[in-house]
Amino acid sequence: MSLSDCRILELPRISDPRGNLTFIESDNHIPFGIDRVYYLYDVPGGAERGGHAHKQLHQLIIAASGSFSVMLDDGTERRTFFLNRSNYGLYICPMIWRELHDFSSGSVCMVLASRKYEEEDYYRDYAEFQEAAEKRG
Template sequence: MILDNCKIVDLPRVTDPRGNLTFVEAGRHIPFEIKRVYYLYDVPGGAERGGHAHKALHQLIIAMSGSFDIHLDDGFSKKTVHMNRSYYGLYVCPMIWREIDNFSSGAVCMVLASAYYDEDDYYRNYASFREDIGKEPAHENSVS
């Protein structure tokens, strides 16, 4: 299962009475070179982010402040990870559909990415994602 590759990375913590420090080193803590960093903040209550998958991009997602839930789906199984510690990162490999929700007030979600932004790397349609992984998209039953 591809989903088994997505796991929490326990990042180093240097504790100090003046404040703690955590760091991330490419190739040491995460299995990719960092090409891009971005972050989500001021997410309104009830809003969702994500809603896509990547063909080749690797990511490490960190709750820098506050908390949120990440829902992962490889087309065969699903899991939800609650992020609420700045010294944990969630490694997300390619070909995983992700949705992020349940943002606490003041939450900051930082993402370290293995590549520069490339729209061609995205699946923004769930049915297309499932077709490419070899599974028919789920059909919704409609009631007239």
């Protein structure tokens, strides 16, 4: 998999004068089943999150509130996405390094993941990730 497999997905949005509703169904709106949901919030100004890649995990990252940027890197190419709408999510396939930054005040980053937490699924060292990516590519 490569950076070209990562993309912004538009999620269903039901508009109503009382407020909008967006829903996400496994293997329908996103290309994987959901085993875990977590969210980042109260990220201090100037702080970065991420700084890792996954060997097998698929993710969808959503700016549930506020905004932030996500830099993706497949070991060869880099691309940055700006997320600021609750009905759009960034799909990230396995073997993509990610760094989240430029969090707005009060932002909430929601992540849908294809697997439960497994430390052995992580590349936390960029050089180790880059070496593995070269071998796969």
